[in-house]
Amino acid sequence: MQTLTNPFNPITLQQSWPLPVKLRPIVTFGAGSIVGDAHYPAYKKGGFPIAGLFDPDQAKAGKIAGEWNVKAYASIAEAAAVENAIFDLATPPARHADVLRALPEGSFALIQKPMGSDLDEASEILRICRDRNITAAVNFQLRFAPMMLALKDAIAKGWLGEVIDFDAWLALDTPWSLWPFLADLPRVEIAMHSIHYIDLIRQILGNPLGVHAKTLGHPNHKVAQTRTSAILDYGDHVRCSLSINHDHKFGRKFQACEFRISGTEGAAYVKLGVNLDYPRGEPDELMIFPKGGSNWINVPLQGAWFPDAFVGRMANLQRFASGEDKELVSSVEDSWHTMALVEAAYQSSASPATPLARKPEV
Structure with missing residues (x-):
């Protein structure tokens, strides 16, 4: 983490990856x-x-x-x-x-x-x-989306302090019919969608100790899973949770696709716009409440998840x-750990929860 000597300037944050000089087909x-x-x-x-x-x-x-x-x-x-x-x-x-x-x-x-x-x-x-x-x-x-590169740069430069809270909240109306092959898959929501968020969290916070998760479908369709709640266990210092609902079909007003990241000295808000009104989407957003600041500062984004992350x-x-x-x-060496976390989430979902005590008989 760098020592901060100048005021926070959002336009100095990295938002793109350098292009190669030598190209391969x-x-x-x-x-x-x-x-x-x-x-x-x-x-x-x-x-x-x-x-x-x-x-x-x-x-x-x-x-x-x-x-x-x-x-x-x-x-x-x-x-x-x-x-x-x-x-x-x-x-x-x-x-x-x-x-x-x-x-x-x-x-x-x-x-x-x-x-x-x-x-x-x-x-x-x-x-x-x-x-x-x-x-x-x-x-x-x-990991390469402009908003995420900028977020990670802000974290690396110390503008949030130590990251101790990470919330991913999605309430969407995802058009699963666009991907008919998903109808036959036994694993969908975590394996095909939230894996992106789990992988990004790993990059920021590292590998968790474990996971508590429940993933399930919806009575209005046959996709295996479209709703997930998960807590990633980082011990007694860092809190991380995901609340994912792809079946919020009740208008745009209260839909959401966002991350809220809090540190010991600053915070960040990210809106992942492509998932709202997919595939047209909405603009991505990144806002930072920097260390030593007094208000939220918008980071003007130079691109979007699609296509710039690719x-x-x-x-x-x-x-x-x-x-x-x-x-x-x-790399495949690193990505294996994301797959291990996904596997653990499905195992957790299939396992019984901690049961409640039974009330004593009269």
Whole structure:
């Protein structure tokens, strides 16, 4: 933590990741909506060259290839043969391991979150990467959103003091129908959505000692889980909780998607706008009550979670591959711990709560 000598100036906070000088072509596996809606717009904005993509559904691959003027490969082997590529796995979690096994030894890869369907698959992915010397990161891109880079910079510079409270509060009307494949998954809310928040909390607070969690569905639909309450145990000094409800279908007025972070000497408020009125979203917000200050100060944001976080995520991997960055953020070694926390949350949810004592009989 730095010694503070000047007044808090929000425009000095980091909001973007440096772009690489040396660029590698990107080869994508998968042709789902995330590729055309997020990956490729971000790569275009960042100036990253896209070589092409492969998907077993050749019609889907051809459609995206035509829209972005890239090649649609006929097989995994053809896609994996592109030299000096960054391999971008936009595949379902259960397919990650198969694609990684097909990549050349010594490759660089970006894996769509989650890192497998469960902790066993995450451990298998970790073993494959170790055995084949594959340098891989997981696409926990929220870490690279402008609002989160600025938040973490403010924390690192001491403007909040020591962070001792972290609250994530979501009350949304999430359009699950946009992702029909989720209807058949046994794990949804934590594994596919709140994993972003859990991962970011880990980056800020470190690994918790454990977790108390309950995740459940809703009687109005068949998605496995859409509501979660969780407490991450950081001992007797730090409090961290998540309250997540994707079924608040009662108008925008009292909906929310926000983090409230309190330190010993300052605080922060974050609004994650993309989740409100998804996919159009609303602007993100970051406000800081800095150490020594007397009021909340708005941080003018230069970008949004979508697409800028995807730019930063790829930039870090490209820079690490070229030696420009010393740290690979969200490496598979680090991301395994996020998967372990997710697994613990599901185990907690399936376990009985502490029962209440029975009233003595008369």
